[in-house]
Amino acid sequence: MAPASGHPPLKARGRTPSGIEIRPAYPAPRPPDMPGEFPFTRGIHPDMYRGRFWTFRQYAGFGSARATNERFRYLLAQGQTGLSVAFDLPTQIGYDSDDPLAIGEVGKVGVPISTVEDMEELLEGIPLESVSISMTINSTAAMLLAFLVAAAGRRGVPAEKLRGTVQNDMLKEFISRRTYRFPIQASLGITVDIFEFCRERIPDWNPISVSGYHMREAGSNAVQEVGFTLANGIAYLEAAREREVPLEELTRRMSFFWNSHNHLLEEVAKFRAARRLWATIVRDRFGIADPDCARMRFHAQTAGSTLTFQEPENNAVRVTVQALAAVLGGTQSLHTNGIDEALGLPGRISARTALRTQQILAHESGAGDVADPLGGAPAIEALTDAVEDGVRKLIGEIDAMGGMLQAIEDGYPQKAIEEEAYRHQREVESGERVIVGVNAFRDVSARETSAAPEVLSPTLERDRMRVLQRRRKRRSARRVRELREDLAREIGGGSNVVEALVRAAEGGLTLGEMSRILADALGEHEE
């Protein structure tokens, strides 16, 4: 039998990935507050999962609206309780599937949606009034929200009955996720348009999910993830306040999105520290006294970037530990990754196992039986304080730079994350940071694997092109011209972009057409 390669020292490291030193033991800390009480360190509800489990919400989307609809129905039939739509890159950046810039990308990292009919197909048979829909969409959030409202309208479901979330977090796109299209200030303007639109038309909708997930994936540590994300959250509230959006309402509907990474103790501490920090920001910085506004609700996803290409079965264990951290940390919603994520798009079996992982945590592990089960544990309280201190320092630095917009324009968070990603890589290569099956305990003889990523249809792009072009032909050229002119006029006139886009979507304009008009009016971001 071939030996496993690389055997690191057989003792615990005593240091979190953020560089926080962990002592071998801690004395008992002060007694913590109760869950459900300001500043919500221990959770936003007194009874947490005794009232209701977190939402089982798997991020999915690939191929076509029809293929994705099938996957949605499959996941719902398997016990998933919320939907989360992954859009392909052309859709995320504002190109129709038949745009030359979309070639090779259609249906790859998500579902292509270019028209209101696509949205109807995507949601066919999905009970829109009972299943909440989360859409990971940013630059084109206003267009996709418009398609959703128009598609629901065609089905007779009024907008105010819809429940769900648009990510609508542009600042982190410039920092790390990179599906930007319009310039920073213009993007922020659309963000606030979405706040206003949702407040008036879809009151139960979350108009933003301020996301640390992608910064963590890009290489940040836990402290930076929380620091940069809360700094973005502050920037959004300031932008909303400038436009006189009532912050007491907005803060109630604001949500967050965190990464749930490998270091169980630091991650649990991170979730707790993030809640405490946000609660005090809402109260002290924005002077909002009502504690209901200070509850930080969040979605969590296990860390895709920790999953290994080598021995992918091991990823099931990583996902389990990370998901446990999110549950112990009091998440409201969770996505658990498929084991084949480092190889490609999750196949049906790995998507099922991923969902089962959180169902096992919910129904078999007992982790949800009590709110904040680790609260009061000396090490957890000490780590929570340490993450909080680190984040406060970071936010202080960003304030000193003139706020997050300025910091992003100066490239500060981008550089800090790159630095950390490089440090991580060097630690992996020196063996200081162990990745089982990659730089340690690697079975060099093994080639076989049980991972089976999804295989997309080779005719996908051609089929899609045909459908879209048929739809284009059905429209009258005069009507399209009128719709374009109306949209350009409304945007030029400074009216709420989303309102105008809903009319355009109802009339039949495509995503690419709408985005072109916006880009002509607002410009495009260039790095």
Add this chain to the structure above:
Amino acid sequence: MSARKAGKPPRPIKVLLAKPGLDGHDRGIQVIIRGLRDAGMEVIYTGLRVTPKAVALAAAQEDVDAVGVSNLSGAHLTVLPETARSLEEAGVDLSRVVLFGGGTIPEADHRSLRKAGYRALFGPGTPLADIVSFLEEEVSR
């Protein structure tokens, strides 16, 4: 043995790194930029949202020794071959200039990409040292 291996490099290895297309997963390429620079190479990065033609033009103008193309969005079977074609059209001789790729590229796709001109494809978890030694060997050949 080449001059480079004898320890007298005529100039540092010059590498163009590129992410053609819409893909924005740039953690890997950012790490590689720094890793290659730390290994003494000269690295030019095209940035995001560039066309294969623009990549080819830059490679030709800068007279690079190697071109590395990254893709993690599943579009590798379109983006990578098209970049290879554009390089040839721009007059870049792929027998002299080392073309290599990286990202989430399944092994099943390696053969067709090698045929398109890629001398190596690096997957997730590849140590930087492997890429450095690959370039040192291939470029000096």
